[in-house]
Amino acid sequence: MTESTSETIVSSPSVAPTDDFLPRLGLMAVVVIVCAGFLSLYVLSKPQLGGVQANAKAASIIIVPTDRPSGLRGNNIAGLTSAASGPAQAVLPPPVSAGAPPAQAPAAKANIPPPPPASNIPQVSNPDPDTANKLAAEGNQASQRQDYAKAIELFTQSLQLNPAPIYYGLRGDVNWRAGKLDDALSDYNNAIAMEPGAPDGYYGRARVYRDKGDKAAAIRDLQTFLELKPNDAGNAGIRQEAQEMINQLK
Secondary structure (H helix, E strand, O other), rough: OOOHHHHHHHOOOOOOHHHHHHHHHHHHHHHHHHHHHHHHHHHHHHHHHOOOOOOOOOOOOOOOOOOOOOOOOOOOOOOOOOHHHHHOOOOOOOOOOOOOOOOOOOOOOOOOOOOOOOOOOOOOOOHHHHHHHHHHHHHHHHHHOOOOOHHHHHHHHHHHHHOOHHHHHHHHHHHHOOOHHHHHHHHHHHHHEEEEOOOOOOHHHHHHHHOOOHHHHHHHHHHHHHHHHHOOOHHHHHHHHHHHHHHHHH
16 A cells, blocks of 8 residues: 555656746747837837827918919019018019029920020129119019009119019019000010020010010910919919910910
């Protein structure tokens, strides 16, 4: 009886609970570390992957006017003050030095007619683009007040300091509004000769040709304008005006 009990005790298997527990614990630790690293890399540091970024500010809405205020050319205005704050004021683009390359290259698809020869462009040895730009801004304000004589005087001073095509275009607009069609045509011709890839000169010259009774020349310039002017929401209004003018001239 004693021997049987002894054999049973000896033959019982020994239990080693730590043999499987430690490897499993190590594996679980590795999984937790990997998950924590993934969470930190792709969620906490890049919350935009979820569609919203932490502390993000709402994007401001930019409204681009499609109607051009009286006396101003749409492509020459960088911004306008709110209607609630008073009359719209033009903000001219950065100064353009004489002899600088055109700001806008001709569109590849545009059938641009040969530019007219420039005439009576002042030769300035030391251009002053900053002062010229300030005078042009005052000219825009005078044009909005319909003080065309003052506006023409200020744009002329701008051209004497820095004969840039933008100032010829602006003075051409004022001359056209003042009924000085020959002077307006000369200004637009100079603007186009200096920068044939800029669309606004063609639009302005088309109005002069229309008022002088040259329908064919007006339609040609309007078609060139539509080819050069970007077809986007910001230019929808002026492009529609050009197309309506073409329809009226045909």
